[in-house]
Amino acid sequence: MAKFKFTVSTGFVGSRREETIEIPDEDLEGLDEHEREHLIQTVWEEWLWDGNIDGGWVEVEE
Template sequence: MRKVKFTVSIGLVGCRREDIFEFDCDITDEEIQQAYTDWMYEQIDGGWEDVD
């Protein structure tokens, strides 16, 4: 098993999230990066809108 910690933060106190995941030993760094990207987008909520 390969154990990896994912983290995301917006730089404010208390605004950090981390989770530890275990992957098969044969997973590639690219697959881990894709898993991290998917996880990160599940952790944040944001968007934009026009304002007057």
């Protein structure tokens, strides 16, 4: 298993979230550098939006 440290922070004191995530070697085997980075980015985005950050937008009518 390949291990990666995922982090996110808003910059405010106490807002940093950090977790070590494992990605199976089989998922990374045979990938070129671009494909590998894309896979890791995808896993990070899933981690980010699955309970580690909450946000959104709403249209403001004037």
